[in-house]
Amino acid sequence: MQTDIPTLFVEINDLNYNFVVGKYDENQNLKIIEKIITPNEGIQKNKFINIELAQKSIKKNIRVIEDKINYVFKEAIVIIDTFENSCINISGFKKLNGSQILKENISYILNSLKLAISENEKKKTILHIFNSKSVLDGICIENLPIGLFGDFYSHELTFFLIDNNDVKNLKKIFNKNNLSIKKILIKNFIEGTQIINQNNNKVETFFKIKINKNKSHISFFDKASFRYEEYFNFGTSIILKDIAKVCSIKNETIIEILSNNLFKNNKLEDDSEFLEEKYFTKESYRKIRKKLIIDIVNARVEEIVNIILNRNINIKSLQQNNAAIFIIIEDQLIFNNFQKNFKFYISQKYNFVSYLIDNFQIDSTIMSAAYLSAYGWKKEAIPVAQTKNSLITRIFKSIFE
Numbered sequence: 001m002q003t004d005i006p007t008l009f010v011e012i013n014d015l016n017y018n019f020v021v022g023k024y025d026e027n028q029n030l031k032i033i034e035k036i037i038t039p040n041e042g043i044q045k046n047k048f049i050n051i052e053l054a055q056k057s058i059k060k061n062i063r064v065i066e067d068k069i070n071y072v073f074k075e076a077i078v079i080i081d082t083f084e085n086s087c088i089n090i091s092g093f094k095k096l097n098g099s100q101i102l103k104e105n106i107s108y109i110l111n112s113l114k115l116a117i118s119e120n121e122k123k124k125t126i127l128h129i130f131n132s133k134s135v136l137d138g139i140c141i142e143n144l145p146i147g148l149f150g151d152f153y154s155h156e157l158t159f160f161l162i163d164n165n166d167v168k169n170l171k172k173i174f175n176k177n178n179l180s181i182k183k184i185l186i187k188n189f190i191e192g193t194q195i196i197n198q199n200n201n202k203v204e205t206f207f208k209i210k211i212n213k214n215k216s217h218i219s220f221f222d223k224a225s226f227r228y229e230e231y232f233n234f235g236t237s238i239i240l241k242d243i244a245k246v247c248s249i250k251n252e253t254i255i256e257i258l259s260n261n262l263f264k265n266n267k268l269e270d271d272s273e274f275l276e277e278k279y280f281t282k283e284s285y286r287k288i289r290k291k292l293i294i295d296i297v298n299a300r301v302e303e304i305v306n307i308i309l310n311r312n313i314n315i316k317s318l319q320q321n322n323a324a325i326f327i328i329i330e331d332q333l334i335f336n337n338f339q340k341n342f343k344f345y346i347s348q349k350y351n352f353v354s355y356l357i358d359n360f361q362i363d364s365t366i367m368s369a370a371y372l373s374a375y376g377w378k379k380e381a382i383p384v385a386q387t388k389n390s391l392i393t394r395i396f397k398s399i400f401e
Contacts, residue, residue: 006033008065008073008179009366010058011187013081014215016040019061020366021069030370032363034069036061046082046215046231048169055173062177075180077373079365081187083166084231086124088117089132093154101136101145101153109155110381117159124161127184129381130225132156142223157381158227160186183373188219189226190368191360193377195326196224197368206324207352209308211342213237213331218308225379232308236331239300239338246296247288253279255333263294263337301341309350325354 003024011018017040022030038061042054066072092109094101117126133156134141136148145153167184174181188208196204204224210217214235220228243254257279275288327342329335339356346354 003028006069006071006073007370008062008076009079009369010076011079011081011362011365012040012043012083013187014040014043014046014212017058017061018079018362019065020362021065022366022370024370028374030367032366034065035362036065037362040082043082045233046084047166048173051169051173055176058173059177062179073179075182076174077182077369078170078174078184079187079190079369080162080184083162085127085186085229086121086161087227087229088121088159088161089156089227090117090159091133091154091156093152096150096153098149098151100147100149103146105153106144106146106155109153110157113155113157117161121161123164125164125167126159126161127186128160128189128226130158130160130227130377130379131381132158132222132225132227158225160189160226160229185369185372186229187365188217188229189377190365190372191328192219192221192226193372194360194364194368195357196221203324206326208326208328209346210328211235211304211330211334216304216308223379224377230308234304234307236329236334238304239297239334242296242300243293247292248286249280249284249288253284258333258337261336262290263297297338298341298345301338301345305342305345305349309346323352325350325352327354327356328359329356330359 003026006021006023007030009018009020009022011020016037019034019036019038020032021034022032024030038057040054041057042048042050042052048054062073090113092113094105094109096105114126114129133154134143134145135154135156136145136150137152141148162184170184171181188210191210192208195206195208201224205222206220208219208221210219212235214233214237216232216235218228218230219226240251240254243249244251257275273290275290275293277285280286325346327339327346329339329342335356343354343356346352
């Protein structure tokens with residue numbers, strides 16, 4: 001990586017376009033030098049609905065940065081947190097009959113699996129491929145067992161794909177701005193690696209539940225390999241709507257109440273305690289028990305958690321293994337008032353060790369994305385780029401290229 005040359009990152013999520021520029025120093029560390037956050041015009045319900053509007057918005061903000069730093073970008077690294085992805089776990093095998101495992105054996109398996117996915121998913125584009133499991137004669141092998149003798153070898157990969165039309169729209173928007181897309185990264189993948197790194201690689205099997213205002217998703221990492229991801233078209237805004245509907249109070253009033261962290265401790269001395277009159281006008285005031293709001297929240301939290309977790313096939317197998325769940329709640333009003341509700345329900349009903357963590361800041365996410373773009377991830381079958389990679393990633397890259 002060239003030092004002192006600006007690198008452009010564009011994150012697209014369900015609320016904003018985040019434009020971030022960084023420069024690498026002599027130690028190959030990224031330093032953020034410019035940042036713009038703006039509403040994601042032209043996107044609705046995880047899809048581009050107005051290409052021209054999106055293109056103009058992206059162009060305007062990139063030009064502002066270019067004028068400020070006196071540099072014209074030719075490419076960008078795009079981080080997506082809005083378009084729905086699909087994941088496929090698939091295994092291939094090789095009969096060895098007592099012979100050694102050779103690089104060519106693994107090459108055969110991997111190319112066969114990639115071809116199978118490409119032929120069966122013609123309307124989708126592969127974004128990431130991860131090594132999930134290597135098994136030699138019934139024994140799981142942590143690293144590639146090249147050189148070992150055996151009778152039967154199987155290798156499992158996880159493919160993450162995105163709709164071809166989403167990729168075409170992205171490329172069209174950036175190409176119109178004279179930019180090529182260097183790499184597309186899934187934000188859930190980036191955040192999962194951040195959790196692993198922050199825990200010094202001591203926690204590598206876990207679920208990450210992220211609940212945004214209008215969307216939620218769950219992702220699963222198994223021994224540092226990204227294995228599963230699913231999106232849900234609901235978020236914390238539904239909790240506010242429930243309170244407004246049941247209590248017949250305006251959304252602005254609810255926001256004012258929650259802004260005072262009225263439910264932070266979530267323990268009321270008296271079930272008959274009411275909301276204070278100061279939150280209402282004289283005409284709109286009614287006696288509303290605080291306990292009623294807590295009951296409304298608990299009911300919806302239970303439903304949200306059940307829908308997210310019950311759909312995941314990995315839950316039952318991991319419940320008895322002290323697997324961890326990391327919970328990120330984007331809406332600070334909900335996080336400050338009701339974070340314990342989410343943690344309690346997950347821990348009590350599903351028997352998981354759960355951790356509430358703050359939403360990752362843009363700067364830390366971009367720096368993690370920069371590292372992955374430069375060096376890849378230890379469990380990637382095809383590293384994002386080829387510098388300073390381990391033996392296993394060098395082998396996989398040579399196989400596919």
